[in-house]
Amino acid sequence: MAPAKQTRFQSLFMEQRSRFFATAPKGIESLLNTELKEIGAEWTQQTQSGVYFEGDLQLAYRACLWLRTANRVLMPIASFEAKLPENLYDGIKQINWSDHLEPDGTLAVDFFSSRSRIEHSHFGALKVKDAIVDQFREQFDCRPSIDLFRPDIRINLHILKNQATVSLDLSGESLHKRGYRTEGGRAPLKENLAAAILLKAGWKEIAGQGGGLMDPMCGSGTFPIEAALIAADSAPGLLRDYFGFFKWKQHDQQIWDELLAEAEERESVGISNLPPIIGYDADPKAIRNSVANLEKAGLSGFIHFEKRSLSELTPHPKTREKPGIVILNPPYGERMGRQHELRSLYRQLGEKLRQEFPGWHASLFTGNIPLGKDVGLPFSQTDTFYNGTIECRLFTFTGFKKKPVDPKRSPSPDNRVTPQNWTAGPEIEGFTNRLQKNLKRLKKWRLAENIDCFRVYDHDLPEYAVAVDIYHDWIQVQEYQAPSTIDPDLAHSRLNDILSVLPDILNVPAENIFLKVRDRQKGKSQYQRIRSEQVFFEVEEGRCRFHINLTDYLDTGLFLDHRLTRQMIGAMAAGKRFLNLFAYTGTATVHAAMGGALSTMSVDSSQTYLDWARRNLLLNQIKPDRHLFEREDCLNWLKQTDSKYDLIFLDPPTFSNTKSTKSIFDVQRDHPFLIRLTARCLSRGGTLIFSNNLRGFKLDEQIPVTYQVKDISLETLPPDFQRRPNIHHCWMISHKHP
Numbered sequence: 043m044a045p046a047k048q049t050r051f052q053s054l055f056m057e058q059r060s061r062f063f064a065t066a067p068k069g070i071e072s073l074l075n076t077e078l079k080e081i082g083a084e085w086t087q088q089t090q091s092g093v094y095f096e097g098d099l100q101l102a103y104r105a106c107l108w109l110r111t112a113n114r115v116l117m118p119i120a121s122f123e124a125k126l127p128e129n130l131y132d133g134i135k136q137i138n139w140s141d142h143l144e145p146d147g148t149l150a151v152d153f154f155s156s157r158s159r160i161e162h163s164h165f166g167a168l169k170v171k172d173a174i175v176d177q178f179r180e181q182f183d184c185r186p187s188i189d190l191f192r193p194d195i196r197i198n199l200h201i202l203k204n205q206a207t208v209s210l211d212l213s214g215e216s217l218h219k220r221g222y223r224t225e226g227g228r229a230p231l232k233e234n235l236a237a238a239i240l241l242k243a244g245w246k247e248i249a250g251q252g253g254g255l256m257d258p259m260c261g262s263g264t265f266p267i268e269a270a271l272i273a274a275d276s277a278p279g280l281l282r283d284y285f286g287f288f289k290w291k292q293h294d295q296q297i298w299d300e301l302l303a304e305a306e307e308r309e310s311v312g313i314s315n316l317p318p319i320i321g322y323d324a325d326p327k328a329i330r331n332s333v334a335n336l337e338k339a340g341l342s343g344f345i346h347f348e349k350r351s352l353s354e355l356t357p358h359p360k361t362r363e364k365p366g367i368v369i370l371n372p373p374y375g376e377r378m379g380r381q382h383e384l385r386s387l388y389r390q391l392g393e394k395l396r397q398e399f400p401g402w403h404a405s406l407f408t409g410n411i412p413l414g415k416d417v418g419l420p421f422s423q424t425d426t427f428y429n430g431t432i433e434c435r436l437f438t439f440t441g442f443k444k445k446p447v448d449p450k451r452s453p454s455p456d457n458r459v460t461p462q463n464w465t466a467g468p469e470i471e472g473f474t475n476r477l478q479k480n481l482k483r484l485k486k487w488r489l490a491e492n493i494d495c496f497r498v499y500d501h502d503l504p505e506y507a508v509a510v511d512i513y514h515d516w517i518q519v520q521e522y523q524a525p526s527t528i529d530p531d532l533a534h535s536r537l538n539d540i541l542s543v544l545p546d547i548l549n550v551p552a553e554n555i556f557l558k559v560r561d562r563q564k565g566k567s568q569y570q571r572i573r574s575e576q577v578f579f580e581v582e583e584g585r586c587r588f589h590i591n592l593t594d595y596l597d598t599g600l601f602l603d604h605r606l607t608r609q610m611i612g613a614m615a616a617g618k619r620f621l622n623l624f625a626y627t628g629t630a631t632v633h634a635a636m637g638g639a640l641s642t643m644s645v646d647s648s649q650t651y652l653d654w655a656r657r658n659l660l661l662n663q664i665k666p667d668r669h670l671f672e673r674e675d676c677l678n679w680l681k682q683t684d685s686k687y688d689l690i691f692l693d694p695p696t697f698s699n700t701k702s703t704k705s706i707f708d709v710q711r712d713h714p715f716l717i718r719l720t721a722r723c724l725s726r727g728g729t730l731i732f733s734n735n736l737r738g739f740k741l742d743e744q745i746p747v748t749y750q751v752k753d754i755s756l757e758t759l760p761p762d763f764q765r766r767p768n769i770h771h772c773w774m775i776s777h778k779h780p
Contacts, residue, residue: 214286253366260321263332628655
């Protein structure tokens with residue numbers, strides 16, 4: 043209800059029945075209105091920011107104790123016009139604050155203004171505080187102090203169209219703070235928003251019928267714990283040790299004690315009839331947080347938390363007797379994750395629900411509406427909520443049926459692995475053991491260096507001829523072409539075995555695994571496009587971020603074996619002119635620019651890769667004014683340029699055949715000429731870094747005679763490639779001093 047438009051002071055509290063206002067996050071007002079009626083409010087009025095209700099002090103206390111969806115419960119005590127700061131000061135001083143606060147008590151002021159002349163919230167709050175302090179000094183020759191954390195009274199002042207409403211905040215602090223949260227983890231839902239989602243999803247009715255709840259991505263356990271509080275008829279404020287009325291001078295302790303006793307009795311009855319509530323998460327830290335929150339909530343033994351990946355999701359044995367509800371709050375690309383990385387996750391959620399939970403209800407909460415639709419299940423309704431300022435949707439799915447699956451797992455047309463029912467043979471144990479051994483061996487290094495893009499397996503066992511590369515949450519499996527002596531059916535069976543065990547070992551959904559077949563490339567096939575989906579993912583390497591593509595090309599856009607080489611370039615680049623020949627996707631250019639290069643020039647014959655390189659620079663917020671790109675065959679460009687560079691990266695392909703050249707470039711045959719041509723661009727005192735990936739490569743004997751040469755192959759070979767050191771060759775080359 044809007045405050046009355048009048049200039050005189052009006053006391054509101056002294057009426058026998060008072061008017062209160064419960065605030066709520068946007069989108070939750072109707073649920074809050076229902077809650078207020080359920081706890082005894084006979085009159086309510088819903089607004090865009092909450093609900094007004096009328097009642098006595100007991101109803102206000104009950105609202106603080108029992109409202110699951112509210113933020114605060116406010117008790118208006120005065121209303122007056124406040125066009126000017128002087129009006130605000132005078133209006134506050136007309137309130138007898140000794141009715142509410144001891145002279146040596148503490149207070150805090152929350153000030154909000156909308157469409158009013160007094161706009162500055164900090165200035166307004168100070169004006170309110172000054173008026174109260176001055177009144178106490180004049181009456182008692184002492185003054186209250188400020189306590190922003192837990193004051194004796196918290197004052198809420200809202201000015202709308204120059205009309206001020208002064209309220210006491212009976213909640214003291216937001217009611218979403220139940221008192222059980224220890225550590226929220228990444229991007230936790232507030233408890234009142236989680237409760238609102240559960241109520242809208244129909245959890246109270248499902249629990250009443252004996253149905254259980256499963257949260258496959260439980261994070262810090264907010265959904266399961268709030269679900270337990272709802273099902274147990276437990277007051278959400280029962281654990282709190284602070285409300286804004288505890289030290290208010292007109293607080294009625296007897297009323298509060300009676301309400302607490304009633305709430306405790308209701309909880310003791312309800313908690314004995316809790317349905318099964320299960321929370322899973324792939325992150326062990328999240329499970330630890332969930333268990334800690336569970337213990338603090340006094341619900342140990344009533345909720346089951348377990349570390350389990352999404353690929354392992356099935357109904358818990360406790361939930362098999364009666365279908366219930368699956369509730370999910372997956373990442374949606376705002377605070378965690380990125381949109382283009384999440385589509386396969388949402389698709390996997392849909393497949394898991396369809397295959398494992400027919401007959402159940404499911405509700406998915408997301409701030410990315412297109413991703414919600416990617417689940418691929420028919421939704422019966424959607425509801426709008428706001429997570430902070432983010433507009434979100436709650437998708438409710440019902441009536442989905444199990445879809446028949448093929449008996450074997452095989453790559454999909456876009457090279458992704460699809461989640462199917464292939465069962466690996468016992469001989470896969472050797473591959474599994476080697477992969478786990480490699481993961482363990484690389485773990486300490488990865489954690490120390492913050493590495494999440496690396497090679498974990500490379501043809502370690504002859505019978506399993508694949509390379510397995512991990513790019514954050516995505517896996518690329520490269521199957522080497524089997525020799526003619528290997529039975530094709532046996533090779534295919536082994537590949538299926540590999541694909542069947544990778545999701546569990548690497549803890550990723552099957553849809554995040556991409557398969558490519560790599561044979562010995564010849565002539566025009568080098569870097570040839572194999573598809574045209576143009577789906578890019580973002581990964582990190584130190585301070586740098588890169589776009590990778592796992593579907594369209596044999597290579598992803600990021601050569602993992604050159605990780606240390608790129609870091610070296612970044613460390614050497616400060617204040618230097620950098621040249622990147624055969625620049626590919628510009629990853630070395632990004633490292634040079636991030637390292638403080640004075641300027642960069644990236645040369646490549648492919649416009650596709652140069653555009654990719656430009657996107658990589660933009661991804662790292664590198665301004666393009668000092669960073670140039672040239673589409674040209676590198677040999678032709680070197681013959682024509684007169685520019686000098688202080689640092690050059692020369693990483694030619696093993697061979698290539700571009701449209702602009704009539705002959706095939708062969709790195710073993712042509713590297714002496716290429717190095718001499720490149721050295722013409724190298725400044726005195728400059729450094730040329732030459733590398734290639736021809737396994738049997740031999741540096742021409744005349745190069746060390748003409749130039750200062752240092753072999754840094756081993757220095758630049760990362761730990762994940764040390765098993766095959768001949769995969770990578772690298773030298774530092776500079777002019778000899780005269």
